[in-house]
Amino acid sequence: MADIVFEDVSRVFPARDGKGEVAALRGVDLRIPEGELVVIVGPSGSGKSTLLDLLAGLDAPTGGRILLGGEPVTGPGLDRGVVFQQYALLPWRTARSNVELGLEAKGVDRRQRRERALEHLDLVGLSAFADHYPHELSGGMRQRVAIARSLAFDPEVLLMDEPFAALDAQTRERLQEELLGLWERTGKTIVFITHDIDEAVYLGRRVAVLTARPGRVTDVVEIAFGDRAAREDLRSDPEFARYRHRVWSLLHTRESDVDQEVVPVG
Numbered sequence: 122m123a124d125i126v127f128e129d130v131s132r133v134f135p136a137r138d139g140k141g142e143v144a145a146l147r148g149v150d151l152r153i154p155e156g157e158l159v160v161i162v163g164p165s166g167s168g169k170s171t172l173l174d175l176l177a178g179l180d181a182p183t184g185g186r187i188l189l190g191g192e193p194v195t196g197p198g199l200d201r202g203v204v205f206q207q208y209a210l211l212p213w214r215t216a217r218s219n220v221e222l223g224l225e226a227k228g229v230d231r232r233q234r235r236e237r238a239l240e241h242l243d244l245v246g247l248s249a250f251a252d253h254y255p256h257e258l259s260g261g262m263r264q265r266v267a268i269a270r271s272l273a274f275d276p277e278v279l280l281m282d283e284p285f286a287a288l289d290a291q292t293r294e295r296l297q298e299e300l301l302g303l304w305e306r307t308g309k310t311i312v313f314i315t316h317d318i319d320e321a322v323y324l325g326r327r328v329a330v331l332t333a334r335p336g337r338v339t340d341v342v343e344i345a346f347g348d349r350a351a352r353e354d355l356r357s358d359p360e361f362a363r364y365r366h367r368v369w370s371l372l373h374t375r376e377s378d379v380d381q382e383v384v385p386v387g
């Protein structure tokens with residue numbers, strides 16, 4: 122089972138002004154079962170991006186360890202696809218050719234690359250735009266291409282760092298809906314980072330709440346709406362408001378920890 126386990130994970134950076142240290146994460150414990158959609162929510166500066174970078178293998182913890190399928194994460198790998206806030210598409214490549222990128226790295230032959238790219242563009246509703254360049258696409262479409270690119274090389278885990286934050290509200294809601302559909306169809310493990318409580322409650326089957334810096338998981342809220350499809354406007358549902366309040370309360374419990382941001386050394 123490709124479960125993800127954070128065991129007492131810390132990440133301390135040297136302060137940018139050269140004086141002391143910044144503890145971005147301290148003692149993070151979290152288990153994410155395979156196939157789960159987990160949202161990690163936390164205030165600005167609580168170490169959300171740091172946590173995702175560690176899981177992506179783009180950075181290493183200064184304490185504790187992260188296991189994926191029982192193996193410690195020691196660097197980036199094709200078992201994890203990452204989608205960032207900025208689309209990170211290559212402007213000189215078409216949508217299809219951008220989706221093919223990861224497949225090239227995997228050594229997939231040309232014909233299969235093309236097929237897989239088109240299949241995944243279809244999955245995100247962009248078949249008709251395969252030959253368009255990023256500048257010819259809207260923000261939402263570009264982010265869909267980025268998602269298709271991450272899924273095309275069939276990673277076990279999809280890591281998403283505030284992927285919809287730069288989009289307008291309507292597009293964001295549409296992409297949230299699409300992401301849920303994608304998750305149901307593909308059964309991928311998805312770790313989604315956001316600072317937006319509504320987004321967390323709407324998407325997450327479990328919402329892990331980080332304290333203010335240094336980030337630590339205070340609680341994991343299980344979200345179970347029963348029959349989502351039966352509710353026309355889930356966000357207006359009283360149950361949604363209750364979950365929202367629960368997460369909000371957890372986010373506001375440990376703000377005094379901000380004082381610990383800089384720890385002098387020596």
Ligand SMILES: Nc1ncnc2c1ncn2[C@@H]1O[C@H](COP(=O)(O)OP(=O)(O)OP(=O)(O)O)[C@@H](O)[C@H]1O
Nearest residue numbers: 134135137143145164165166167168169170171316
């Ligand atoms: N390379 C670095 N060097 C020094 N400090 C860093 C470094 N990277 C992150 N930090 C600090 O670690 C803390 C957590 O940063 P991080 O970007 O992970 O938070 P975040 O929760 O993603 O914030 P936001 O929601 O604002 O993007 C911040 O105080 C940040 O300044």
